[in-house]
Amino acid sequence: MSSEKKLKGKRGELKKWLWEVMHDPVSVTMKALNVKLQGHDNYYGVNGNYKKLKKFWWHIKYICYKALNRRHQKRSMKWKDFWRIWNRYIKPPKIKVQIWGKLPTVA
Numbered sequence: 001m002s003s004e005k006k007l008k009g010k011r012g013e014l015k016k017w018l019w020e021v022m023h024d025p026v027s028v029t030m031k032a033l034n035v036k037l038q039g040h041d042n043y044y045g046v047n048g049n050y051k052k053l054k055k056f057w058w059h060i061k062y063i064c065y066k067a068l069n070r071r072h073q074k075r076s077m078k079w080k081d082f083w084r085i086w087n088r089y090i091k092p093p094k095i096k097v098q099i100w101g102k103l104p105t106v107a
Helices: 004-020 026-044 050-071 079-089
Strands: none
Touching: 004 026, 004 050, 026 050, 026 079, 050 079
């Protein structure tokens, strides 16, 4: 299980990074963010940790929305526009390692 202290630190690091690269092209930023999130999944993506993983992703998604929204100079970014960008570049979180054996499949 992920400790709240470590996740809080990771969220802070990613928030700081997003604000630093806010003026880079969106495609470059989102591809780099995807790499960072996939690395996080690879490390923390074990069964029994999915709720914390999902919570982390939702927080990063909100921070990313705020950063992209700040780039918009004339109006705020609509959520549907953000979802289009997010879904194009970011893969959803997955459990990568089964430490307790195989999970039962739901039919």
